[in-house]
Amino acid sequence: MSALVVDGLTVAFGRFRALDALSLAVDPGEVRAVIGPNGAGKTTLLDVISGITKPVSGRVMLGDRLDLTRISEAAIARAGVRRKFQKPSVFPALTVRENLAIGCGPELAPGLRAERIAAVLGEVGLNPRAAVPAGALAHGEKQWLEIGMVLAAEPRLLLLDEPVAGLSDAETRRTAELIGRLRRPDRAILVIEHDMGFVEAIADKVTVLHEGRTLYEGGMRGAREDARVIEVFLGR
Numbered sequence: 597m598s599a600l601v602v603d604g605l606t607v608a609f610g611r612f613r614a615l616d617a618l619s620l621a622v623d624p625g626e627v628r629a630v631i632g633p634n635g636a637g638k639t640t641l642l643d644v645i646s647g648i649t650k651p652v653s654g655r656v657m658l659g660d661r662l663d664l665t666r667i668s669e670a671a672i673a674r675a676g677v678r679r680k681f682q683k684p685s686v687f688p689a690l691t692v693r694e695n696l697a698i699g700c701g702p703e704l705a706p707g708l709r710a711e712r713i714a715a716v717l718g719e720v721g722l723n724p725r726a727a728v729p730a731g732a733l734a735h736g737e738k739q740w741l742e743i744g745m746v747l748a749a750e751p752r753l754l755l756l757d758e759p760v761a762g763l764s765d766a767e768t769r770r771t772a773e774l775i776g777r778l779r780r781p782d783r784a785i786l787v788i789e790h791d792m793g794f795v796e797a798i799a800d801k802v803t804v805l806h807e808g809r810t811l812y813e814g815g816m817r818g819a820r821e822d823a824r825v826i827e828v829f830l831g832r
């Protein structure tokens with residue numbers, strides 16, 4: 597069973613189709629990158645998966661039962677889908693630890709919350725910064741904190757929107773290592789990113805979108821050699 601199946605998804609803005617009968621499947625434990633030129637439909641795809649945009653047709657199945665196109669944004673989050681948006685939106689006056697506590701959600705018992713925060717601090721490498729106000733963190737650290745906040749909810753599907761935009765080369769390498777550590781058999785990760793070196797470092801497979809359709813799907817190495825991908829995207 598796939599972790600996520602996008603099946604014949606069409607999103608229209610007026611007469612324009614941002615996604616055009618798009619289909620793809622992501623395996624449990626997989627890290628999938630969605631790449632492609634500006635306007636290809638990458639953000640629209642994440643918007644549909646997270647419930648912000650509803651399609652005119654098609655389905656988005658989480659596991660084999662739940663069609664995310666038929667439920668609300670809140671229900672999608674409850675089902676275990678979490679998205680890290682491109683721009684960090686941490687709470688600057690609160691410490692790293694307090695931000696992670698918010699990421700855990702209100703229902704978690706205090707003992708379990710402390711355990712989970714400790715685990716996430718280790719995963720994202722922010723232990724030494726736990727008591728620092730988030731506003732005092734470097735840009736890269738804010739990105740890792742925000743990844744930590746979505747991880748604290750123990751998502752089964754993690755959506756990452758340009759996680760290395762604006763990061764230095766060293767921060768980008770650290771983020772790639774971090775995403776490597778987040779792999780779990782019961783968690784799938786879908787990443788939109790423009791940094792192809794980073795994509796090559798993290799992704800099992802890439803889906804190249806162009807005009808709302810799949811142009812290529814497979815390994816990043818194959819994408820670099822694909823004549824159509826070079827023509828519309830990588831060769832530019």
Ligand SMILES: Nc1ncnc2c1ncn2[C@@H]1O[C@H](COP(=O)(O)OP(=O)(O)OP(=O)(O)O)[C@@H](O)[C@H]1O
Pocket residue numbers: 609614632633634635636637638639640641
């Ligand atoms: N709310 C909207 N109304 C009208 N058109 C929209 C809307 N949202 C997106 N679009 C259009 O849909 C197309 C796909 O946009 P989308 O943001 O999904 O592309 P993208 O692949 O994420 O691009 P980028 O790499 O620039 O972020 C674009 O042509 C965009 O202008």
